[in-house]
Amino acid sequence: MVDSIQALWLGVIQGLTEFLPVSSSGHLVLAQKLLGLKEPALLFDVSVHVGTLLAVVVYFWPDLWSMVRGLWARDQQGRQGRRLLWLVVAGSVPTALLGLFLKDWFEAMFASTAAVGVALVITGGLLLATRWLPPGDRGLERTGAGRAFLVGLAQGLAITPGISRSGSTISVGLMLGLERRLAAHFSFVLSVPAILGALLLQLLHLDAARQVALAPLLVGAAASALTGYLALRFLLRVVQRGKLHLFAPYCLLLGIAALLFF
Numbered sequence: 001m002v003d004s005i006q007a008l009w010l011g012v013i014q015g016l017t018e019f020l021p022v023s024s025s026g027h028l029v030l031a032q033k034l035l036g037l038k039e040p041a042l043l044f045d046v047s048v049h050v051g052t053l054l055a056v057v058v059y060f061w062p063d064l065w066s067m068v069r070g071l072w073a074r075d076q077q078g079r080q081g082r083r084l085l086w087l088v089v090a091g092s093v094p095t096a097l098l099g100l101f102l103k104d105w106f107e108a109m110f111a112s113t114a115a116v117g118v119a120l121v122i123t124g125g126l127l128l129a130t131r132w133l134p135p136g137d138r139g140l141e142r143t144g145a146g147r148a149f150l151v152g153l154a155q156g157l158a159i160t161p162g163i164s165r166s167g168s169t170i171s172v173g174l175m176l177g178l179e180r181r182l183a184a185h186f187s188f189v190l191s192v193p194a195i196l197g198a199l200l201l202q203l204l205h206l207d208a209a210r211q212v213a214l215a216p217l218l219v220g221a222a223a224s225a226l227t228g229y230l231a232l233r234f235l236l237r238v239v240q241r242g243k244l245h246l247f248a249p250y251c252l253l254l255g256i257a258a259l260l261f262f
Helices: 004-019 024-035 042-059 061-069 076-101 103-111 113-132 145-157 165-175 180-204 214-240 244-261
Strands: none
Touching (some): 076 103, 076 145, 076 180, 103 113, 113 165, 145 180, 165 180, 180 214
16 A cells, blocks of 8 residues: 555646546556556555546536536526536447446556557647647537537547547547537536546445555545646646647657657
8 A cells, every 4th residue: 555655646646647638547557667666556546536536526516516407497507507418428328338348458458558659649649630620619509419429439438548538538529619618628527427437346346344544545635636626727728728739749759659668
């Protein structure tokens, strides 16, 4: 089990790479290969993911509440909430199907540094492609289930280590003509059921009888929540300014380095 200092650093890294479009899973694989690190204990991994989930819920609470309120409200805000909820359901279908039926295939890629390198190059290519996209004009009312399904498909494929979940879903949303703000907000609202599902799967594999230290769990969760919240604020400003492609060189160079040196 990690100590509190290690928990602090791992929580900070998790919070940053989970939301910035650079692939947290890809960084984990490369760090393990390069530095000989071991994967953190499962319960600690759950705690830092709870932290990042908390960051999403706090930051996007107005969007999440609008979906809940839309279940009974009949005003304009309620209609928008119901529509967003419908899009999240449509986008969650491909994510769930890919996660359930191809989980073992995706997990096998964690053993291949070459696969991670290729995936990082793909992420870099997606981010770079947004450089030449005109600002989208499709708001919530003009976005249908088909586009939501495609964004959800990108999220499902991002189970691959090296494919950034935020980078791929926002890029695909922009390519489908979504407004920048909607592409970013939908990406992270869509992540809530995905993160919850992944957490539930992890909890099923926990050993309840194992003795664990509480302090590192709390430190890791708090660090990932705080840095995740700050990373969210930063990334949404970057997307709003049409500068998502600025992350592309880092992903491309890291992917190429992984292919060359590993």
